[in-house]
């Protein structure tokens with residue numbers, strides 16, 4: 001397994017670049033998380049636009065610096081939109097982040113993911129452990145949209161998935177694993193269990209992966225930066241919510257605050273890259 005050479009200060013440089021460059025991130029995402037994802041992208045420094053109208057997809061991809069495809073709430077129109085946008089992004093060299101929400105839960109999701117991966121190539125795929133294991137062809141039952149497995153169990157399937165599709169794969173969970181097609185692995189030990197009690201934090205992480213791919217050409221490093229930022233912000237938000245005697249509703253707002261306000265010293269003090 002390749003050793004990591006990434007340091008927290010490299011990831012901070014990418015966070016700084018995102019805030020400076022404000023890339024336009026086009027998302028075709030689910031109806032549950034659309035507003036939250038847009039706020040997360042804005043807070044982190046990106047400029048979000050959400051659309052799936054077939055008539056404007058080619059034009060929107062042409063002006064975007066990244067595309068995010070999230071299969072959380074599917075229907076035939078949305079699937080066609082994802083396919084058109086994925087092909088357009090690949091043709092233009094626009095990076096694509098894919099969120100395989102609920103992979104393994106239903107045959108329709110599995111079919112749709114197989115068709116998307118046949119139609120084009122995502123730059124990065126981010127899912128929870130059971131979604132990534134399912135996408136890699138493991139027999140695993142995803143319970144709705146929540147994971148039924150730990151991230152360590154998904155490491156080998158993630159490496160195979162990354163190699164097969166030439167995409168970076170991020171498996172999120174208690175310890176996040178970011179793997180590259182060439183076998184590089186980065187483990188990030190940030191975050192808080194309460195992040196799983198707010199809908200769309202994983203989807204928002206995928207949106208951030210897209211945003212970071214717009215400013216950092218090494219998709220593995222970009223995905224690591226997104227993952228570290230979300231983990232650090234989640235930790236800050238959980239601590240602040242608990243200090244207020246509040247719960248996960250308040251934490252959702254504090255998470256958006258932390259994505260906006262975390263500074264270099266705060267990030268470097270918290271980011272935990274775990275070496276093999």
Ligand SMILES: Nc1ncnc2c1ncn2[C@@H]1O[C@H](COP(=O)(O)OP(=O)(O)OP(=O)(O)O)[C@@H](O)[C@H]1O
Nearest residue numbers: 128172173174191192193195199200201202203230
């Ligand atoms: N047990 C945990 N402890 C700490 N952080 C966690 C834990 N579980 C998840 N996280 C963090 O929560 C974020 C979302 O990851 P998760 O795996 O829950 O996504 P998901 O299941 O796809 O979520 P959703 O589908 O609701 O968007 C990541 O930043 C991850 O690091």
Ligand SMILES: Cc1ncsc1CCO
Nearest residue numbers: 030032072073101145200
């Ligand atoms: C709850 C839920 N259902 C479909 S998508 C989604 C958002 C989290 O993945």
Ligand SMILES: [Mg+2]
Nearest residue numbers: 101128202203
């Ligand atoms: Mg998810």
